[in-house]
Amino acid sequence: MNKLYDSLKDLLPFGAKPWSSPSLERMDYGPTGNNAAMIQFFTWNSCADGSSWWKHFEEHIPRLSAMGFTRVWLPPPNKDGHPQGRGYGAYDLWDLGEFDQRGATRTRWGTRDEFVQACIVAKNHGVEVIIDAVLGHKVGADRAEKCMAVEVHPDNRMKKIGPRKEIEAYTSFEFPGRGDKYSSLKWNHNHFSGVDYDRSTRKRGIYYIEGPRRKFWSDHVDKENGNYDYLLGADIDHRQPDVRDDMLSWGVWILQTTGASGFRFDAIKHYDRRFLKEFLRKTRKETGNDKLLAIAEAWTTDYSRLSPYIRDFEGQMAFFDVPLHYNLHEASKPNSDPDLRKILRNSILEKRPGDAVTFVDNHDTQIGQTLESWVHKSFKVQSYALILLHGHGFPCVFYGDLFPNEECYDAETAAQLEQLLGFRKLYAYGDTTEYFNYRNCIGFVRSGTNDRTGCAVVIRSSAAKSVVIYLLSVSVLKIKSLRQKSQAKSTTYYGEEIKMRVGSQANYRDLLGDPREVAVSPDGWGVFPCRVGRVSVWVATSEGEPSDYFGILPS
Structure with missing residues (x-):
């Protein structure tokens, strides 16, 4: 009967499912009764000179534990399409810095052994690792191949602006350094739904690739720009059975290999939602961890556009509170006179506090980045006091605000933030x-x-x-x-x-x-x-x- 009910719910329009119990009540993000907190342990340009980022992280684990952090969000550990790439230009998810591919063996962050060792040390100190999962695209193909495609309008991807024609797309991923270790799947154009470059004409644009089991883009993605299936690189088609099998196997493997206890899912507006739900079900079942922490990045300032996602995932996923971040950003602008009565207005913290992962800034909001929306120093500590001392939501602190770095560090802010973390541990309890x-x-x-x-x-x-x-x-x-x-x-x-x-x-x-x-x-x-x-x-x-x-x- 329950399976029939679940099947009928899946037929409802997106966002029409009944509200479920809050996700944070269902997931493990720290010891019960304590004020759990998470830290994003990197900035956009983080790089440990003369060492590795994983070793740098390992050295600071005792301090992180003492400050009250129970979870740490690390950068994507997979091999990037560029030797110094951050991992968001994912080339090979199975390569954690083990194989000589894309110009290097190690990743920007270090080697596989260094990563696994750091995860073990963290767990021994009560700090669990969250894997940054980049599951929507691949970058850095080993070669181009011919395929049939049609160009679409960048502002309306449902609108075709060119004829069906043959293009040369960078969609062949053969992983010559890894071979068949861990996975034997070799990717080709049938595994992708779109690219942004035709080598034969040297033209950039957004091209929908014709392929099996699809008539066009996925219907189960965000409707921004008509259809937001495509983001960058070679867009993964989660409708292909061998693609799903490979990525579902990777989800279980990465948790078992590292001992990590959850995922941060990058840019889920571009994922097929059905696949992501399947991914969560499988990883929780096969690892025996039904309280696996799952946090989604769905970047929008509008709560009304986030609400359907929160409903659709039925308490299986928490969400970064992007609307709250923008409220803080607007309040921090020089010469502004913010109405503090509205500081939580239309945020997840206000509407669905049990689904809110609160943050002040991150690597994407830094000055100079694509999503630049930096919270000014004049309101930074106040913003952290709000998310750390309020009784709802799961707060995430940004490395760039707490640890010395060349991008965005302010010593006075860091000192006060560290004090607030101490006060959170001692005093921020109760209704x-x-x-x-x-x-x-x-x-x-x-x-x-x-x-x-x-x-x-x-x-x-x-x-x-x-x-x-x-x-x-x-x-x-x-x-x-x-x-x-x-x-x-x-x-x-x-x-x-x-x-x-x-x-x-x-x-x-x-x-x-x-x-x-x-x-x-x-x-x-x-x-x-x-x-x-x-x-x-x-x-x-x-x-x-x-x-x-x-x-x-x-x-």
Whole structure:
């Protein structure tokens, strides 16, 4: 009966399935009861001079574990079409830096043995690896071959703009360095639905390739540009049985080889959704891990376009909260005066928090990249405080914001971010109550649990776009009266102070430098000052000295 019900659901139009339970409730992303977090451990131009990136990662694993990271998203480990390619121009998924192919044996990141060893060390420290899976295209073919194709309009791929003709497409992947080890499949034009170059005419364009079991592009992809099956390189046709078999086998193999515990799926708007669901089912079943973490990159600022994907995957996949990232980016623009009441507006965190993987920036949003939308320094720490201290979503921290690098590192931001990670481990627990009432000053309270301390957060901005965040302990403590403060003026439009109910009496101090002390009234309300342009972290005075907090953070 259940199989019949599932079959009938699959006949529903895209996005019409009933809402399922949230994905993060079904997947394992860290020890139960702790504040799990993920780090993206690379930037676009990451490269460890004189060593390998995998060794660099291995060296930092103890520190990552101490900072509270339970999952790490590493760059694609597969052989790229170029020796220094990042792996997103996937040539051979089965080559992890083991075979002499495409001009090198190792990948940009290192060798197979270095990668596997780093994964083992990470697991031993309680940090599980997430594989970046690039399953939509191949780049760097071994040779071109003739095939029949038709050119389509780049802005409407359903519109043919040329006659059916023979072209020479780079679609032959024979893997001469690897041979038949791990997989015997040799790829040709029948395995691809499109390319962007005809060697015979030296013309660039988007060409649909005629082939078996297909009449045109896949129907089960995003409808942007008419049909978003094609992205780049040689576009993989997931409808071909030998293609599916090979990629499904790779999914199980890469997990078993590395001990990794999940996938980040690159650019899923270009995948056949039926194949991706099959991939998830098979890898979970054959590895015996029904809680395998799966996170999708579906890049769109519009939640209404993400919603059908979330519904269609029925809790089997979490999604990066791209709309929230753009909210943060817009709020950070110089000379902006953001309405902080709308900071979560139309984000996954607002609409479906149990499906949200929150982030501030990543390798694609860096300055100079295709999807450039960098969150400015003036709002960076505030943005991280929001995703790290809020009670919902699974936060992902960007390597470029935390570790020294030549692309986007800011030492002051990194120091404060490291402190916020420590505060997340100690204080960000319990239910969340939001106080998003004023344009320039919003807050939320974490209630705490029986054995964990709660917190309260205040975000303040001004015409100069400054924001202040306060974290407060809400455990039951001795108090001083707040007679003078409880009668203080109500929160102003410019957010000079904000009143929130934290649920217990206490005195609070700021761990980040505000010399004032705040008392909470007997009925649990406190009025907290907002320092322009600063992040302040408030805890109860009985919670200990600052060294107690900073001691968990390695140097």
